[in-house]
Amino acid sequence: MANKKYSFVLVALISVLLGLLAGAIIMLVSGYNPINGYAALWEGAFGDLYFTGETLRRITPLILAGLAVGFAFRTGLFNIGVEGQVIVGWLAAIWAGTAFELPTLIHLPFAILVAALAGAFWGFIPGLLKAKLHVHEVIVTIMLNYTALYIANHVIRTLLTDGKDSTPYVAESASLRTEWLTNLTQFSSMHLGIIIAVFGAFVMWFLLERTTQGYELRSVGFNQHASKYAGMKVDRKIILSMVISGAFAGVAGAMEGLGTFQHMYVMSGFTNIGFDGIAVALLGGNAGLGIVFAAGLFGTLKAGALNMPLEAGVPSELVDIVIALIIFFVAGSYMIRWILSRFQKEGK
Template sequence: MPKITLSPRMIGVLVPIVSAVFGLLVGAIVMMVSGYDPIAGYGALWEGMVGTPRAFGETLRTMIPLVLAGLSVAFAFRTGLFNIGVEGQLLVGWFASVWAGYALHLPSVLHIPLSILGAAIAGGIWGVIPGFLKGKFKVNEVIVTIMLNYVALYLTYDFIKRFLDAGNEKSYDIQETASLASTMLSNITGGSRLHWGIVVALIMAVLMWFLIDRTALGYELKAVGFNTHASQYAGMKVSRNIVLSMSIAGAFAGIGGAMEGLGTFQNMTAMSSFTGIGFDGIAVALLGGNNAFGILLAALLFGGLKSAAPQMNFTANVPSELINVIIAFIIFFVASSYVLRWLLSRLSKEGK
């Protein structure tokens, strides 16, 4: 019997799919070992993800910031950097968008873009800090971005309490002219909180693909990431490109925060703990293969898992925390991609 021919490109597409399937299978095993019915659990999960228009709308809404967080991680990674500071960049972007949405008085056609731009600038500035330290002094960006997450968390907490506190540790609501909420999308999806941020997320995914794969700037950024010494010898400004790469990655994350501030919540809570979106973005980028369009699909899956987790508890009496176990195993299998690639190559004539 002839072997199936799988190209390296096809294997690259199959690895995240196989990882997701294996993660779900391990989740089913965990359910059985724990005394729960995996069929009922996954049935409830499917119903909570796409079973009704409202469920699908909530899946898409949860997906929106995950797309931006995933793009932020992926952009930095494609240029040879590890951006673990997406959570902090998202928080400062969230705050900046809410401040602009509350303080400015403009028509919607100006107010919404300026609020999103403010979030992008704030996230970009937060990304410049580790980029500058990396480019100028060779400071490890992983350590700096992790530390800056905590700085952003407590700085936004203080700023909300100091400048925007409307009581109960929440900021004032944004002006209606800055809101991304959509009555039309809500009606179409049965009363979900889906908003126009879904369009912004799609545009940003296309922008990331175009910038990194279709422009001279993207080529230069990738070249610096692959080999800094060769890039420097070729006349490229390595330090400048590192700073630029981290600032663009931070801008993507900041826009992700704006999607929460202008879309889902219309305000910002003075948080004492992280949202988790930035860290989930790392998993989304891994599962999406650091590809803009793969990230859209990965964010859709993770958004569905996150939004439907309570449905498993209510309908099938399966603890919603099990979703975190499934996600962890998906990440584990993605991280084991070398083994999966080897197994898939064995099925291919190219693997001989």
Template sequence: MSKKIQALVIPITAVILGLLFGALIMLLFGYNPVDAYIALFQGAFGDSFYLGETIRQATPYILVGLSIAIAFKAGLFNIGAEGQLLMGWIGAVSVALSFDGLSKWIHLPLALLAGIIFGAIWAFIPGILKATLRVNEVIVTIMLNYTALYIFNYIVQNVLTNQMDKTKEIPASASLQSPFLQEMTQYSSLHWGILIAVGCALIMWLVIDKTTFGYELKSVGFNQNASKYAGMSVAKTIVISMIIAGGLAGLAGAMEGLGNYGTAYVLPTSPGTGFDGIAVALLGGNSPIGIIFSAILFGALKVGSLNMPAVAGVPNELVNVVIALIIFFVASSYIIRWAMDKFAKKGAKTK
């Protein structure tokens, strides 16, 4: 079986196995898995409103998935997408609130650019430390996640407001919200950010597979010593990959601030979108196109799970178990690959 077919079959198999084992767990606890999954599907795709909510949920997932993937291509594990998302969120909202009165054609791009820059700067810190001092990026990004949360809340309460827990709504000139899309989807919270997210995925696909930088990125990820011997700047590639990763995660934060919520508010804990992006990238095989479909699946699971308690009487927390099982099977893809190879060899012998 070719590698391209395996790359497609393995995540699909992981999803199926995750759903099957999730059904077994539901049975063990006395729930009806058929009713649960029907409720989940209806809650994600049952009508245009739920479909809009699913796509809206998938929007930041696409961007944080791309953030994780671009760093992974360079051999880096960007655990800091969560913090970069928060910095992008607060950066975009700050610009949106500070420049009211501008034309939408100027104000919205400026706010989006602020989100990208804030996220990129936050990712530059672990990137430059990794490139120059070989500091482990996992440790630095984890610490920066907590730092970003505290900075986010401080700016909300002490810069954008006067000890308030929520900023005022951003002006319409900086908003991604679309009356057209909302009317199409029975007034869901779907916004124009989905077009930006899909566009970024296509651009990243071109960059990774069709450019010299993409080749250098993958080369550094495979073998830094060989890449350096071939004349590539490993340090430069590491820093640039982290800046791009941070910019994408920051843009995901801008989607939340300018599209989903239209504001920034004090967060008792991190929203978790950046951490979910790790699972999205893993299931998508770190492929930009695969990440789009993976993000839609995770968006469907998150949104559809809200329908499970009311319709099927199943706690929506069980969806987190299903997600964990899917991740487990993707992470254990070598088992699936081994089983497929065995099956292929047995089939070849019987011919």
């Protein structure tokens, strides 16, 4: 068991290094200086307090989206619908943040809770269909992404505003931003959400590893039939897993709504937070702590990428290539494992 974990961490680490290395080679071949390129990336992510703050707020929803995907994965479900669940969570958070006037101590948790419930509901639909009618969750969740996007746009236009493109800002009492964090990071949009995200990782670990429910969820993930034979209610576990996964995604949406943007606008396309969450979960090995690190890496790459064209003339798309390569190496980990095992044998 320990050995398996160890080898996964090693594979992930090697994949990241290979991805960065391949990116460097691509830069070199295309006529850019890879050292300048990566320096600009580092500078853009952690160059000063402002950029550090921006990077941290970018990491926040990625952690939660990664947790959402990872949690479903552990129960043997592929939740591609995190994107849609993020959107409904965002929308619900905005509604809760604008429609009420409450003291901060109640308002903020309430808005986050509403977002979690909305995301959970959006996860409940494919969970129910999967459990009762055996409709594959991948298909339902993909379709629900679009449904969420267009419903959210419609709600913003008709219910939350009078034909406007963006909602009013959330009340001060529902905002995750605090003055000292904003001032500390020189007006960055960093907010308290990062604490919630890291706490979320702990919640996921605790649920899965330390509770009976979690044990059963994992068991369903390993083998549905065996779990059923052992007397577990597989149907319920599937629904529960999708609901919890959706709740994580909903909170990710709340981070955007209550923290980063403070409002919501008519979107012409997906936020990509949910889709990036799939990559984060994969690299993080579907485990809480791993996902925090993986989100940290991807958030850093994405934040830093914006600086590459300005300081080093390297197109920011290159970072997408690096991320894709890292995923490729993780997915193709069999190759790395095989090489590692050769080394280990020789070592003995």
